[in-house]
Amino acid sequence: GNSVTQMEGPVTLSEEAFLTINCTYTATGYPSLFWYVQYPGEGLQLLLKATKADDKGSNKGFEATYRKETTSFHLEKGSVQVSDSAVYFCALSEGGGNKLTFGTGTQLKVEL
Amino acid sequence: SAVISQKPSRDICQRGTSLTIQCQVDSQVTMMFWYRQQPGQSLTLIATANQGSEATYESGFVIDKFPISRPNLTFSTLTVSNMSPEDSSIYLCSVYRGRRDTQYFGPGTRLTVL
Numbered sequence: 001g002n003s004v005t006q007m008e009g010p011v012t013l014s015e016e017a018f019l020t021i022n023c024t025y026t027a028t029g030y031p032s033l034f035w036y037v038q039y040p041g042e043g044l045q046l047l048l049k050a051t052k053a054d055d056k057g058s059n060k061g062f063e064a065t066y067r068k069e070t071t072s073f074h075l076e077k078g079s080v081q082v083s084d085s086a087v088y089f090c091a092l093s094e095g096g097g098n099k100l101t102f103g104t105g106t107q108l109k110v111e112l
Numbered sequence: 113s114a115v116i117s118q119k120p121s122r123d124i125c126q127r128g129t130s131l132t133i134q135c136q137v138d139s140q141v142t143m144m145f146w147y148r149q150q151p152g153q154s155l156t157l158i159a160t161a162n163q164g165s166e167a168t169y170e171s172g173f174v175i176d177k178f179p180i181s182r183p184n185l186t187f188s189t190l191t192v193s194n195m196s197p198e199d200s201s202i203y204l205c206s207v208y209r210g211r212r213d214t215q216y217f218g219p220g221t222r223l224t225v226l
Contacts, residue, residue, distance in 0.1 A: 043219035
Protein backbone atom coordinates (compact mmCIF):
# COMPACT_ATOMS: atom_id res chain seq x y z
CA GLY A 1 0.00 0.00 0.00
CA ASN A 2 0.86 3.65 -0.10
CA SER A 3 2.82 5.29 2.68
CA VAL A 4 4.48 8.60 3.50
CA THR A 5 7.43 9.03 5.81
CA GLN A 6 8.36 12.41 7.26
CA MET A 7 11.25 13.50 9.41
CA GLU A 8 10.32 13.58 13.04
CA GLY A 9 9.89 16.81 14.89
CA PRO A 10 9.79 19.04 16.58
CA VAL A 11 12.11 21.21 14.53
CA THR A 12 13.19 24.43 16.20
CA LEU A 13 14.81 27.17 14.13
CA SER A 14 15.78 30.78 14.55
CA GLU A 15 14.04 33.36 12.40
CA GLU A 16 15.59 33.69 8.93
CA ALA A 17 17.12 30.22 9.09
CA PHE A 18 16.87 27.76 6.20
CA LEU A 19 14.25 25.06 6.53
CA THR A 20 14.16 21.54 5.13
CA ILE A 21 11.55 18.98 6.11
CA ASN A 22 12.20 15.61 4.52
CA CYS A 23 9.42 13.54 3.01
CA THR A 24 9.68 10.25 1.15
CA TYR A 25 6.87 8.12 -0.18
CA THR A 26 5.96 4.65 -1.35
CA ALA A 27 3.30 4.24 -3.99
CA THR A 28 2.35 1.67 -6.58
CA GLY A 29 1.65 4.16 -9.35
CA TYR A 30 2.28 7.81 -10.07
CA PRO A 31 0.88 9.80 -7.18
CA SER A 32 0.25 13.48 -6.74
CA LEU A 33 2.16 14.92 -3.80
CA PHE A 34 1.10 17.59 -1.33
CA TRP A 35 2.22 19.62 1.62
CA TYR A 36 -0.46 20.73 4.05
CA VAL A 37 0.02 23.08 6.98
CA GLN A 38 -1.88 23.25 10.24
CA TYR A 39 -1.43 26.43 12.25
CA PRO A 40 -2.11 26.29 15.99
CA GLY A 41 -5.81 25.84 16.68
CA GLU A 42 -6.74 25.80 13.00
CA GLY A 43 -7.70 23.28 10.35
CA LEU A 44 -5.58 21.91 7.55
CA GLN A 45 -4.60 24.17 4.67
CA LEU A 46 -3.09 23.18 1.36
CA LEU A 47 0.39 24.73 1.11
CA LEU A 48 1.60 23.40 -2.24
CA LYS A 49 1.37 20.44 -4.57
CA ALA A 50 3.04 18.69 -7.49
CA THR A 51 1.33 16.25 -9.79
CA LYS A 52 4.17 14.75 -11.84
CA ALA A 53 7.88 14.05 -11.72
CA ASP A 54 10.18 17.10 -11.67
CA ASP A 55 7.28 19.47 -10.97
CA LYS A 56 8.04 22.10 -8.36
CA GLY A 57 5.27 23.31 -6.11
CA SER A 58 5.70 26.68 -4.45
CA ASN A 59 3.70 29.00 -2.20
CA LYS A 60 4.48 31.63 0.46
CA GLY A 61 8.24 31.13 -0.04
CA PHE A 62 7.99 27.36 0.44
CA GLU A 63 9.09 24.99 -2.32
CA ALA A 64 9.09 21.26 -2.92
CA THR A 65 10.20 19.30 -5.98
CA TYR A 66 8.72 15.96 -6.98
CA ARG A 67 11.70 13.59 -7.28
CA LYS A 68 10.59 10.29 -8.74
CA GLU A 69 14.08 8.79 -8.74
CA THR A 70 14.42 9.24 -4.97
CA THR A 71 10.66 9.08 -4.22
CA SER A 72 10.97 12.30 -2.28
CA PHE A 73 9.15 15.61 -1.90
CA HIS A 74 11.20 17.62 0.59
CA LEU A 75 9.84 20.95 1.78
CA GLU A 76 12.21 23.93 1.81
CA LYS A 77 12.12 27.59 2.69
CA GLY A 78 15.07 29.93 2.49
CA SER A 79 14.20 32.16 5.42
CA VAL A 80 11.59 31.14 7.97
CA GLN A 81 9.51 33.53 10.05
CA VAL A 82 7.91 33.16 13.45
CA SER A 83 4.55 33.04 11.66
CA ASP A 84 5.64 29.81 9.93
CA SER A 85 5.39 27.96 13.23
CA ALA A 86 2.93 25.15 12.54
CA VAL A 87 2.66 21.44 11.85
CA TYR A 88 3.49 20.41 8.30
CA PHE A 89 2.04 17.28 6.72
CA CYS A 90 3.29 15.56 3.59
CA ALA A 91 0.64 13.59 1.72
CA LEU A 92 -0.01 11.71 -1.50
CA SER A 93 -2.97 10.60 -3.55
CA GLU A 94 -3.14 8.23 -6.47
CA GLY A 95 -5.59 9.01 -9.21
CA GLY A 96 -8.18 11.73 -9.30
CA GLY A 97 -10.67 11.64 -6.47
CA ASN A 98 -8.79 9.17 -4.32
CA LYS A 99 -8.08 9.43 -0.65
CA LEU A 100 -5.04 11.13 0.78
CA THR A 101 -2.37 9.24 2.65
CA PHE A 102 -0.65 11.46 5.20
CA GLY A 103 2.70 11.41 6.89
CA THR A 104 2.85 11.78 10.66
CA GLY A 105 3.44 15.53 10.52
CA THR A 106 6.44 17.63 11.52
CA GLN A 107 6.07 20.39 14.06
CA LEU A 108 8.08 23.52 13.26
CA LYS A 109 8.79 26.15 15.85
CA VAL A 110 10.49 29.36 14.78
CA GLU A 111 11.97 31.58 17.47
CA LEU A 112 13.21 35.16 17.39
CA SER B 113 -10.39 26.72 -3.18
CA ALA B 114 -13.53 25.59 -1.39
CA VAL B 115 -15.38 27.18 1.48
CA ILE B 116 -16.16 24.47 3.99
CA SER B 117 -17.77 25.00 7.35
CA GLN B 118 -18.23 22.59 10.22
CA LYS B 119 -20.46 22.63 13.26
CA PRO B 120 -19.78 22.50 16.11
CA SER B 121 -16.24 23.83 16.15
CA ARG B 122 -15.63 22.08 19.45
CA ASP B 123 -17.55 20.16 22.09
CA ILE B 124 -17.03 18.40 25.37
CA CYS B 125 -19.17 15.30 25.77
CA GLN B 126 -19.83 12.63 28.32
CA ARG B 127 -18.92 9.00 27.86
CA GLY B 128 -21.71 6.95 26.27
CA THR B 129 -23.37 9.83 24.45
CA SER B 130 -23.34 10.61 20.72
CA LEU B 131 -22.40 13.72 18.79
CA THR B 132 -23.36 14.66 15.24
CA ILE B 133 -20.95 16.85 13.28
CA GLN B 134 -22.15 18.82 10.30
CA CYS B 135 -20.16 19.73 7.20
CA GLN B 136 -21.40 22.32 4.69
CA VAL B 137 -19.70 23.11 1.37
CA ASP B 138 -20.23 26.24 -0.71
CA SER B 139 -20.90 24.32 -3.92
CA GLN B 140 -21.98 20.89 -5.07
CA VAL B 141 -19.46 18.08 -4.79
CA THR B 142 -19.76 14.40 -5.53
CA MET B 143 -17.50 13.04 -2.82
CA MET B 144 -17.00 14.18 0.74
CA PHE B 145 -14.44 12.68 3.10
CA TRP B 146 -14.33 12.40 6.87
CA TYR B 147 -10.99 12.22 8.68
CA ARG B 148 -9.95 11.81 12.28
CA GLN B 149 -6.87 13.37 13.83
CA GLN B 150 -6.13 11.93 17.24
CA PRO B 151 -4.02 14.03 19.63
CA GLY B 152 -0.48 14.40 18.33
CA GLN B 153 -1.21 12.09 15.40
CA SER B 154 -1.65 12.38 11.68
CA LEU B 155 -4.95 12.27 9.82
CA THR B 156 -6.72 8.99 9.19
CA LEU B 157 -9.55 8.60 6.71
CA ILE B 158 -12.74 7.34 8.33
CA ALA B 159 -15.01 7.10 5.30
CA THR B 160 -15.95 8.49 1.91
CA ALA B 161 -19.49 9.80 1.52
CA ASN B 162 -21.15 9.89 -1.90
CA GLN B 163 -24.55 11.43 -2.34
CA GLY B 164 -27.25 8.84 -2.87
CA SER B 165 -25.28 5.82 -1.73
CA GLU B 166 -23.91 4.25 1.42
CA ALA B 167 -20.66 5.62 2.74
CA THR B 168 -17.52 3.58 2.18
CA TYR B 169 -15.61 2.94 5.40
CA GLU B 170 -11.89 2.38 5.82
CA SER B 171 -10.47 -0.55 7.68
CA GLY B 172 -11.00 -0.15 11.40
CA PHE B 173 -14.08 2.06 11.11
CA VAL B 174 -17.66 0.79 11.11
CA ILE B 175 -21.03 2.29 10.33
CA ASP B 176 -22.49 1.51 13.74
CA LYS B 177 -19.84 3.64 15.42
CA PHE B 178 -19.58 6.39 12.77
CA PRO B 179 -22.86 6.63 10.85
CA ILE B 180 -22.72 9.14 8.00
CA SER B 181 -25.48 10.91 6.14
CA ARG B 182 -25.20 12.59 2.76
CA PRO B 183 -28.65 14.03 1.98
CA ASN B 184 -27.50 16.34 -0.84
CA LEU B 185 -24.45 17.48 -2.78
CA THR B 186 -23.43 20.24 -0.36
CA PHE B 187 -23.95 18.68 3.07
CA SER B 188 -22.90 15.70 5.17
CA THR B 189 -23.00 14.64 8.79
CA LEU B 190 -20.80 12.31 10.80
CA THR B 191 -22.07 10.91 14.08
CA VAL B 192 -19.68 9.63 16.71
CA SER B 193 -21.76 7.10 18.65
CA ASN B 194 -21.48 5.75 22.18
CA MET B 195 -18.40 7.85 22.77
CA SER B 196 -15.44 6.95 24.93
CA PRO B 197 -12.37 9.04 25.83
CA GLU B 198 -10.51 7.31 22.98
CA ASP B 199 -12.79 9.16 20.56
CA SER B 200 -11.31 12.49 21.65
CA SER B 201 -9.95 13.85 18.37
CA ILE B 202 -10.31 16.50 15.74
CA TYR B 203 -12.77 15.43 13.06
CA LEU B 204 -12.39 17.03 9.65
CA CYS B 205 -14.39 16.87 6.46
CA SER B 206 -12.85 17.49 3.07
CA VAL B 207 -13.80 17.72 -0.59
CA TYR B 208 -12.05 17.68 -3.93
CA ARG B 209 -11.79 20.73 -6.16
CA GLY B 210 -10.44 21.47 -9.60
CA ARG B 211 -9.40 18.37 -11.49
CA ARG B 212 -10.19 16.29 -8.43
CA ASP B 213 -6.54 16.08 -7.47
CA THR B 214 -6.58 18.49 -4.54
CA GLN B 215 -8.50 18.09 -1.30
CA TYR B 216 -9.62 21.04 0.78
CA PHE B 217 -10.42 20.68 4.43
CA GLY B 218 -12.93 22.16 6.79
CA PRO B 219 -11.75 23.86 9.99
CA GLY B 220 -12.37 20.72 12.04
CA THR B 221 -14.44 19.82 15.08
CA ARG B 222 -12.42 19.38 18.26
CA LEU B 223 -14.12 16.72 20.38
CA THR B 224 -13.23 15.94 23.98
CA VAL B 225 -14.91 12.98 25.68
CA LEU B 226 -14.82 12.83 29.46
